[in-house]
Amino acid sequence: MSNLTYIYQKNVSEIKLLDTLNYTLEEFKTNPQGCYPGFNKKNMVVSSEKYDYPCIDYSGELRNKTREERILEGEIELLQDGEYVADGKIITVPAPENLLKKVWDKELHIWKESATEEEQKTEWFNRINSWKPKVLEGPFRYLHSDGKTYHQKLRVGKDDTLLSTAIQALIRNSEIPSIEWAFDDENNSVFMTLEDLRKLQDTGFVWTQCVYEAERELKAMKADFTKNINFFKETAIKHLDKYKITVFKTKQ
Structure with missing residues (x-):
């Protein structure tokens, strides 16, 4: 007290x-x-x-x-970026998400982009490059010969190496008709023939191609900072429709 x-x-x-x-x-x-x-x-x-x-x-x-009362009494220096006074009220203008370096125009009461085109391009490419490895890992969908769809990851140096090793093992040991393969789906372990494994490898290759095609498409477009990694994934999936692998059809 x-x-x-x-x-x-x-x-x-x-x-x-x-x-x-x-x-x-x-x-x-x-x-x-x-x-x-x-x-x-x-x-x-x-x-x-x-x-x-x-x-x-x-x-x-x-x-x-309150700060608001003082502003309405004339202390406009207390206004924050994105605020202005009109008709006896404090109006707040949310900053657009698509601006990299936001700057508030106190005269026009609008948000502007202060980053140069080169800065925007550099940041946009950096974001795409950071998304690509995560999108490449998948998981991507694979249609097995049993008619079921499974999900396989493509972690470089792990899944791709294991798949190549499994294929070579069945080639060298023709008396072994299949091996057990664990997909990324929970409790989804199925037997894979040599043909199944090769199809899985081909499917992974196609997914990789689509990811790189999506990367090229995104880097050719104007920077859009409202987009995130999900936009990259959706773009890659759109490229899948031109390949004749049933499981990749986006309508499924």
Whole structure:
């Protein structure tokens, strides 16, 4: 609790701090005139709080003015980027997501792009390059000879190597008709013949091609910073329709 009491003067237009007393508020209330001989409760109000921007609200409570109240009273320097005053109200304009370096035009009340074309292109390419390895990993869809669709990841140095090793193993051991293969689907482990494995490898190759085609398409378009990795995936999937592998048809 404050050991000081603040005396404010109530005017029609504003509240002003008149004096600071070295008394607690309780001490002041016990003997107002003794603490401050000129005190007049009709045009003065006391508080244990010091307010830099005092006001009395509609309920009669003494408090600090809000930032919004101060702005509407003329302190427009308090406006933040994306704000302006119109018709006695503070209007907020959300910053567009497609701007790389957003700058607020205080005169026109609009957001502008401050990044150069080269900066935008560099950032757009950086985002595409960061998405590509994740999209390449998949998982992509594979239609097995049993008529079911499974999902296979393509982690470089792991899944592709394992698949090549499995194919070579069946080629060298013709007496082994198939091997058990675990897909990324939970509890989906199926037997794969040499033909199945080669189709899986071909499917992975096609998926890789589509990802690279999607990369080229995105890098040829104008930078759009509203897009994310899902847009990259959707673009890659669209390229799949031109390949004659049933499982890749986007209508499925």
